[in-house]
Amino acid sequence: MVVPNSAVARPGALRRLGAVLFTAVLFAGVTLVTSQDDASSVVGPLAVPKADCGPGALPETSTQGRVPKSDYTSGRVKEGYLCNTTQTSHQGSSGGFKTLRYTDSQGHTCAFYDSTLTVPRDIVSNTLSGDGLGTVVLDMTDPAHPKKTANLTTVGMLSPHESLLVNEKRGLLVGVLGTFATAPGILDVYDVKTDCRKPKLLSSTPAGLLGHESGFSPDGMTFYVSSAFLSFVAVDLTNPRAPRPIYSEFGVMYHGMRVSDDGRTLYAASLGQPGPGGITGSGLTIVDVSQIQDRVKNPKAKILSKLTWRDVSIPQVAEPFTSKGRKYVLEIDEFVDLVSFKGLVDLKRAPVGAARIIDVDDPRHPRVVSDIRLKVHEPSQRDGEQSHDPGASFVAQGYAGHYCSMPTRKDPKIAGCSMILSGLRLFDISDVTRPREVGYFNKPVPKNTKITLIPAIGAYAMSQPAWDVQRNEVWYTDSNSGFYVVRLTNGVEKLLH
Secondary structure, three states: OOOOOOOHHHHHHHHHHHHHHHHHHHHHOOOOOOOOOOOOOOOOOOOOOOOOOOOOOOOOOOOOOOOOOOOOOOHHHHHHHHEEEEEEEEEEEOOEEEEEEEEOOOOOOEEEEEEOOOOOHHHHHHHHHHOOOOOOEEEOOOOOOOOEEEEEOHHHOOOOOOOOEEEEOOEEEEEEEEOOOOOOOOEEEEEEOOOOOOOOOEEEEEOOOEOOOEEEEEOOOEEEEEEEOOOEEEOOOOOOOOOEEEEEEEEOOEEEEOOOOOOEEEEEEEEOOOOOEEEEEEEEEEEEEHHHHHHOOOOOOOOEEOOOOOOOOOEEEEEEEOOOEEEEEEEEEOEEEEOOOOHHHHHHHOEEEEEEEEEEEOOOEEEEEEEEEEEEEEEHHHHHHHOOOOOOOOOOOOOOOEEOOOOOOOOOEEEEEOOEEEEEEEEEEEOOOEEEEEEEEEOOOOHHHHHHHOOOOOOOOOOEEEEEOOEEEEEEEEEEEEEEEEEOOOHHHHOOO
């Protein structure tokens, strides 16, 4: 379905229909029901301290994280919003869920990113613009001038949804075809270690079973695939030319998965468990996968613990790290609480999960130690004027979170989070109990000029950021406007070192 430009100026039945269809594509047509607190009757976690912007800033004009409708009317939105950041370069006009950085055996540095949230959305616009389809490969020899060297359009790379990952140790780029009822889980494995600029296809097989999200053991031997609500599969990549499933479980509602450095513990963002009253218990599930890692015959994956929190929306992923010798994960929820019936009925009152730091030093007793969220995420803000901002009322956009990352797993001082309409947000996490905002970069699209399934207006920052520590830069994509290289300034860059 193509939505005309005029739909932006007068949102109505057509836009609402498009929203429903696009959300169905993203979530594979699942209807989930949980019991949650009414966001209008509780005070959720408060926002982190607002960033202090230094020279060269183009600061936000309203609430922390907000791009008000008045900025679209006045034209202010065209300038973008910068705080302790500056743009090094920009490429393309679309993006998806992952931005990855890799340096090959010859010293070439490349960026990989999926070019769309889901295939129907950008086919026409990406074809007309020359951006091309599938997974984009950029030569980043000169970050100020990214050079596209390939579009990977094999089945798994055409729409890998949230599964695209690169393994540093073995130089493997892997993606699984995902969504629209999870798709057949065609798993594509590419060699990028030899020459990351020209990835070489090693295999394309149905080993993933069903696709959506993923995880990679740090040793590069095991790739985990989840369909978000049906299946959980471990794929042996010892021989990347012949991937083979070695563990499968059905009825497991895992979303993004990350694995400990030793490969023995899996941190799964869980959508919950089905029961008589619907789906409950969304949060973090910690799983012992040591038997899979050790290649035990008929392995078992043992759940060590489950953790939830009151303001949970849709758990997306939990990135492990250490700080001062203790183990943590930085977990982020996506969107508003679409898994709640109340959320589907009244989006203004649906909780926004945003992000949090969880102590997992004792994997059997994890605990939340702090929250990372903006003022726009607070319940007091969501039912007011900001609900009328462009993109704010769209269920698969809005003021919410999607992906976070850190430049290192060992004692990171900074984290970057793609927070959809609020753009790329930067947080000082050197004190895990008191995170604070230190910068942002947001380039909203002022008006829809692309032929897409859903009108491309506002920011649509959905991708996991990648880090170039040596150059004090962070990379990410905005689904509405493409790939960005962003330099940290005014002392914020010191948090990278």
